[in-house]
Amino acid sequence: MTTHRVLTNLARALACALTAVLAAAWPAAPAPRAESAGSAVTVPGPGGLVRGVGHDGYRTFEGVPYAAPPVGRLRWAPPHRPASWSGVRDAGRPASACPQQAGEVPGGSTDEDCLYLNVTAPDDASPAHPRPVIVWLHGGGFTTGAGSSYDAHRMATRGDVVVVTVNYRLGALGFLAHGALPGSGTFGLADQQAALRWVRAGIGAFGGDARDVTLAGESAGGYGVCAQLASPAAAGLFDRAIIESGPCTGRPDRPFAPFAVPLATARAAGADLAAKVGCGSAHDVPACLRRVPVARLLAAQDTGQQPAYGTPLLPLDPAAAISAGRFHHVPVLLGANHDEGNGWAAGIIAAGNPVTPATWPDVVAAFFPAPGQARAVVQEYPVHADDGGPVFGAVVGDADFACPTAGTGRLLAARVPVWRYEFADEHAPPLTPGTPPFPLGAPHASELPYLFDLGGRPRALTAAQHRLADTMIGYWTRFARTGDPNGPAAPRWPRGAVLSLVPDRTAPTGTTGTRHHCAFWDALGRPSGAAQ
CATH class of the missing domain: 3.40.50.1820 (Alpha/Beta hydrolase fold, catalytic domain)
Structure with a gap:
């Protein structure tokens, strides 16, 4: 497949994948609430x-x-x-x-x-x-x-x-x-x-x-x-x-x-x-x-x-404002999901764009066109015969979510209290109907059913997932009440650590930056993120 064809197909597939990921978490129509007399x-x-x-x-x-x-x-x-x-x-x-x-x-x-x-x-x-x-x-x-x-x-x-x-x-x-x-x-x-x-x-x-x-x-x-x-x-x-x-x-x-x-x-x-x-x-x-x-x-x-920034309402790019400390100094609870990029990768692959050892360099070049970047990404994230989808998803998730979240957390924590999490339930309820081309783990938006009934319909959760949902709601609402998510009967959430949210295994983790290759993205000049 030529580079031009790869780029054209990916551009078309990207629009479809974006639409699918944004819309897939919601049912076709909201369910009516049961009202009391x-x-x-x-x-x-x-x-x-x-x-x-x-x-x-x-x-x-x-x-x-x-x-x-x-x-x-x-x-x-x-x-x-x-x-x-x-x-x-x-x-x-x-x-x-x-x-x-x-x-x-x-x-x-x-x-x-x-x-x-x-x-x-x-x-x-x-x-x-x-x-x-x-x-x-x-x-x-x-x-x-x-x-x-x-x-x-x-x-x-x-x-x-x-x-x-x-x-x-x-x-x-x-x-x-x-x-x-x-x-x-x-x-x-x-x-x-x-x-x-x-x-x-x-x-x-x-x-x-x-x-x-x-x-x-x-x-x-x-x-x-x-x-x-x-x-x-x-x-x-x-x-x-x-x-x-x-x-x-x-x-x-x-x-x-x-x-x-x-x-x-x-x-x-x-x-x-x-x-x-x-x-x-x-x-x-x-x-x-x-x-x-x-x-x-x-x-x-x-x-x-x-x-748009450079406007009266938003004078600075938020990244620049936060880097310079020119933001409202309030406590922040901040996080991302373990497999943020998998939904996009699955959507692009399902649209007829396979990710194989042969196509991988052209796929990477479509998103990293600067000289030398694509080669470095391919070397850091090699694709073998049967792992193209998860590797593609990891590149998207690491470059665009995990490591920028780490960078944002580091910048904010220099000036305000920050509590960081990573939602990592690898068996989270699927966001899309049908069978994806590879297991999606905890992709973009997969934490939402633990906090809300999307479209008025609760997702099917196991008993352990229900406990995680209750734990997350407890963290979020205690933070809203006091600025500190910690409370009785919940795993301790230390400031300065990333809390891994997993059913019955929620605990601080110190490996987020390494797992998501944040040192590599820093060296490549990608969004500022700090290895932990």
Whole structure:
């Protein structure tokens, strides 16, 4: 197979693999919750009375507006305050997801009226007895996902916390940049800040402690937490941070982990999009873009979307800000999964791109085109007759997640308390239907079913996995309560060590850097990471 053909096939397969990995963790449709009779619950929200639903031990309030619909002249504008309402607003079902192609959200969405959040609280949470708050930012490559996909009742009840899940603008509608659009390149991040301001102002009525807010997220959501750590505009909006599989030191020359781009790069991409939809030569480009139907924008946007830095909201690349200590100094719980890259590798192989000793050099060259890099990677990660998939997955996972997470942890720990984990259940419930081309172990997003019922449906877990899920929820929520995940009846989590999360074998490990070849990636000039 020629190098050109390998590169072409990999480029096509990569888009498919990205879509599959982002969407595969969610069922085709959410399962309805079992509601108890006479279960209406009404509280005074910031904009008026909202009526939620009482369940067995917890309450949910879904589709609560935190910003005005970003439609018409508010498309590509900073989030505005939502209008208040009279009477009682129904909060018994989720609002529309933000516009996106079909994937995690069945059928996708073209509804721009999407800036809503969802609150899950223990039954006895009240303004008189408030609970710590965890605000969750969903992943999905900044192009897909919805807060309502994360049923948080186990975290709320077992951890005795209030959980808020958030929709924010995605794709070009959230991250397009143009010189005539003030604040552009970061509207999705601005939405996240608007949700945090809503939490500070209004979560008390739902039984949450507005003075005790932890911002958490996974993948692109985790990188959103990184961006908020680095954003001056987020000062005072949260007290702790949890980053899952979204290392703050991601790089733009890798297509897997999230990252930020310079404003000039984002504006060039915005100009390309404007040209694709017929607005490139318009007298008033923003006005022309605001008239383009959502479906056409979604079809024209790139698969990957990134926030822009060099903007008022995000002056510095989060990697640079954290390296320089110019971030909000709050405690951080940070980690990644043992086999982050396996899902992407499996998707690319399943699309007809075998990884064999013969094809391996060309596959590596597709992702490491700098002179000498591909040869060094092939030597460090040799492929034999039957291990091409796991080796490919290890390269992706080590280069783009494990070692950048180590580097992020080292930089943060120089200034704030940091607790690091690695989720390593090699028998985690599969994220994709069917049989993968090789065992996936603990790939990207595989920790999520231990914390949430994705799409409202619990995954099948063994008794040992249920214990691990309870242990993880305990760690996450104690961290949200005190800044320290440790507690009785849980394995000790020392600061400075990486805690390996494995059913019935959770324990600190000192081999993460060696196992993931972080010294090699450091020497190659890859994302900063430290061998441990």
